[in-house]
Amino acid sequence: MVITGLGVVAATGMSAEEHWTALLAGKSGIGRISRFDPSSYPVTLGGEVRDFTAREQVPRRLIPQTDHWTHLALYGAERALADARIDPAALPEFEMAVVTSSSSGGTEFGQHEMERLYGQGPAWVGAYQSIAWFYAATTGQISIRHGMRGPCGVISAEQAGGLDAIGQARRLLRGESRLVVTGGTDASLCPYGLVAQLSTGLLSRVAEPERAYLPFDQRASGYVPGEGGAVLIAERAADARRKGRGYGRVLxxxxxxxxxxxxxxxxxxxxxxxxxxxxxxxxxxxxxxxxxxxxxxxxxxxxxxxxxxxxxxxxxxxxxxxxxxxxxxxxxxxxxxxxxxxxxxxxxxxxxxxxxxxxxxxxxxxxxxxxxxxxxxxxxxxxxxxxxxxxxxxxx
Missing domain, CATH: 3.40.47.10 (Thiolase/Chalcone synthase)
Incomplete structure (x- = not known):
């Protein structure tokens, strides 16, 4: 299995190269949460994708149907496919698969619909609530958008699930699939999502960005939550060699x-x-x-x-x-x-x-x-x- 395309969307950049440049420069994307007012919460910092605007990056008809987490993944998938120089329309639809990871699902979308439910009544809840919050929504939307009708699924194992999705992609490439869109995104920087995360007791409550997230340090106080991730294109090694493409192999x-x-x-x-x-x-x-x-x-x-x-x-x-x-x-x-x-x-x-x-x-x-x-x-x-x-x- 070879990774031939990278679609990064994170607080550190909206492309693989932008993200890489930020890391080498030590440029942090951590800051005060701006998607809502966090002043009444014990955690006020987050890794937001501040340069992302859904109406500029996602088909407009999908915006009211899907959550912010799915918007990020749709953008990442487009970037990854372009990076791998893949035209899905040129490949057999049943030989392309999608397996992503998700820990939180469509948290922000679900919060807004619950606000309507309890504030205005059941008639105000949108029909897309039944699918937009679901963990598999991103996998489904990528599959539909790019005509990928091979095996599709989602792995929900919190942080570890991102690697489990790659493991599943490798299994699929050993079968009939010749291309797998994998990786994943998450986005829970909303009041409902933040409260859910606070229950673990692992979030840092330090208000200074430079001191909030210090792993393997004697002053460690927890982690800073973020949003985004990376969508990856996985192909068989023989196909990658033939095209002369590939960032690296999954060994x-x-x-x-x-x-x-x-x-x-x-x-x-x-x-x-x-x-x-x-x-x-x-x-x-x-x-x-x-x-x-x-x-x-x-x-x-x-x-x-x-x-x-x-x-x-x-x-x-x-x-x-x-x-x-x-x-x-x-x-x-x-x-x-x-x-x-x-x-x-x-x-x-x-x-x-x-x-x-x-x-x-x-x-x-x-x-x-x-x-x-x-x-x-x-x-x-x-x-x-x-x-x-x-x-x-x-x-x-």
């Missing part, structure tokens, strides 16, 4: 689940991903960490990485501090970032971390040039999900 994938109060399964998941890629731990050149920003959870991840790779034996980075944590869209964005890192031979840094925890070689202060052939992307989801994907350069 390995694994997922796991852990129960509260039980030992973490993350080391086992990492080892299974390495085994699937037929690589030893020494064969990984950089790790893109889950980096939730919670001291206890960061310690668990740092210990898992040290157990598998050895303390400080592999560079670790978490550039998501500049975009916020994007739930179903976060891991696909990390995949896009890792592929750009492999392409250019540079590891983006983790800005803001000045008191790092021990046990890992965290890349901070500035980007680090390195000879990169492989990367490991780690994702953990609220509730016990975890997943890992091994990426390699196309010549790996």
């Amino acid at each position: 390995g994938y694994a997922s796991g689940f852990e129960l509260p109060g039980r030992p973490t399964t993350l080391p086992r998941t990492l080892r299974k991903a390495l085994d699937d890629a037929r690589l030893a731990p020494s064969g990984i050149d950089v790790v893109f960490a889950d980096a939730v920003g919670d001291p206890r959870r960061d310690r668990v991840e740092a210990d898992a990485l040290a157990e598998v790779f050895g303390p400080g034996q592999v560079p670790v980075t978490a550039p998501k501090v500049l975009s916020g944590r994007l739930y179903g869209g976060g891991a696909p964005l990390d995949i896009a970032t890792a592929l750009l890192s492999l392409r250019d031979g540079v590891i983006p840094h983790t800005p803001g971390v000045t008191r790092p925890v021990g046990g890992i070689d965290l890349v901070r202060d500035t980007p680090r040039d390195a000879e990169l052939r492989t990367a490991l992307v780690v994702a953990r989801g609220y509730g016990g999900f975890n997943a890992a994907v091994v990426l390699g350069r196309t010549d790996t």
Whole structure:
């Protein structure tokens, strides 16, 4: 499986190259939430896609039918297809599939319809409420818009679901599908969505953007929520070679689940991903960490990485501090970032971390040039999900 197209839409940029430039410059997209007045909430910061205007990026008839999260994904899919130089009309419709990840669904759309329900009555609730909030709405809209009638689905496993969708895409490419639109987006920066996220107790309540999200730092206080993600085009390696296209290969994938109060399964998941890629731990050149920003959870991840790779034996980075944590869209964005890192031979840094925890070689202060052939992307989801994907350069 080769990733041939990237469609990034995040607080750090509305294209892969814009996002990459922002990361290398340490330019943060974190700021005070502007989609509503957050002053009465304990969390006031978010990673908003501020330059996105739906009426300029999405067919107008779809805007009242779908949520902001779907608008972002439709834009991302258009960018990814163009990047891969794919014309869906030229391919057999049953050989194109769509598998995305979503954690929150159409939260903002659902909130507005509930406001109408309780404020004005059932007659004021729109017909599109029945589909716009649903987790599979984005997959369905991409499929319909581009005539993709192969296997379609959605993975809901919070942050880990973004990697699980890529794992499912690889399975489909081993069958009759020759192209899969995968990755995902999320968007829950609305009052209803923020309240739902607060229930986890993991959001940072720090009001200064430069101090709010500091994973693997002794001052860590949680994470900043964000919106957006990345839509990816996955094709069979033979097709990618024939066209001379490809950012990188998916070499390995694994997922796991852990129960509260039980030992973490993350080391086992990492080892299974390495085994699937037929690589030893020494064969990984950089790790893109889950980096939730919670001291206890960061310690668990740092210990898992040290157990598998050895303390400080592999560079670790978490550039998501500049975009916020994007739930179903976060891991696909990390995949896009890792592929750009492999392409250019540079590891983006983790800005803001000045008191790092021990046990890992965290890349901070500035980007680090390195000879990169492989990367490991780690994702953990609220509730016990975890997943890992091994990426390699196309010549790996």
